[in-house]
Amino acid sequence: MSDLLRPPAPRELEISVFGPGFGESVALHVGGGSWILIDSCTHPDLSCPTPIHYLERLGVSVSRAVRLVVATHWHDDHVSGLAGIVDACTSAVFACSSALLKEEFLTLIEAYSAPLLGSDTGVSEFDRVLEVLQRTGRDVKEASVGKALWQQDASWAPDGFPCEIRALAPSDAAVKASRKTLVGFVSDLGQRRRIPAFSKNEAGVVLIVRAGGVSFLLGDDLEETHGGGWSAMFSDTSVPRVESMVFKMPHHGSKTGHCDRVWAELLQPQPYAMTSPLILGRNRIPTRDDVKRISGHTQKAYITASPQARSPRRKRSPSVDKTIKENLPDLREVFCSTGQVRLRMIPDDPASVEVELFEGAIPLSGAWK
DSSP: OOGGGOOOOTTOEEEEEEEEESEEEEEEEESTTOEEEESBOOOTTOSSOHHHHHHHHHTOOHHHHEEEEEEOOOOHHHHTTHHHHHHHOTTOEEEEEGGGGSHHHHHHHHHHOSOBTTBOOHHHHHHHHHHHHHHHTOOEEEEOTTOEEEEEOGGGSTTOOOEEEEEEEOOHHHHHHHHHHHHHHHTTOSSOOOOOOOSSOOSOOEEEEEETTEEEEEOTTOOOOSSSHHHHHHTOTTSOOOOEEEEEOGGGGOGGGOOHHIIIIIEEEEEEEEEOOEEETTEEESOHHHHHHHHTTOSOEEESSOTTOOOOOOOOOHHHHHHHHHHOTTOOOBOOOOEEEEEEEETTEEEEEEEEEETTOEEGGGTTO
16 A cells, blocks of 8 residues: 555544645545545546545545535635535535625626536536535535634544634625625626636635644635735734644745735744645746745745646647637646645644655745756
């Protein structure tokens, strides 16, 4: 059995970040066989979402072991395959940003749920998630600043440990700003076209995971904005100031997701940091400058694939190429991989930390070499 397929011990804490290049997903083992899944990603060579594929290879019964599924935001690159995850994880609570349950976003779902040719969207995926929840009679838990999404005490399992997962964002100000942006979309529903993504992700879900005496900060794709983002989060006095030892960096490590106060106030010195790249045509994040900036904060940073990576060209007939060029002129190449950064540790033993890199994952310091 390879190290990849070795399941975590019952009292072992795990965070795995998966990156297909365009988006990412996170899996957490929080003790006693309990798992948490955050966002989703897919790969064309896999028959199910990447995190489900990983758990099933570990021998995990996802219908029983996954306790919580979180959608941090609705952008295409973080929800691809999410309905499949929600459908498979029948015992899991589903949580999402409170901004996604407001009237404005639900109106967009109704208008844009049917995808155009070759253009499946985060909105249509979220619509499928809601259909699964309705069919299975499950509710949605709203994630907003300071709200606990899932908790277990030491008695949850004889070999488990206390765990709490709490939302640090979105703030009330961020949700308000997001709704204002959505109003603009709702007022322009005259044409059947692909819905544009927000220019900034201002109302995403940021999570703090506290398990057995250690904490992880999961930064979603939260970016700095005029009405929301990290600054709005810090303005809320209910946000706990916990120094985390692990940081899932926001927005693929880009400068738009950077906030000095996060590194100074919410993280331990030299934290373990991880992310996946965004590789969309010529748009490649993190950049060389991003890597240099992050390296100034920690030397223990990892990425699921090099931002320089390229997908092998898939063979298509000339007629298919012609159809794509005529109907989808703005289509850009998306790099896909099954890269994985995995950190495991015994919560009360910091010396037990082990970082493993699979399928092209590398230390961030080597991203542009």
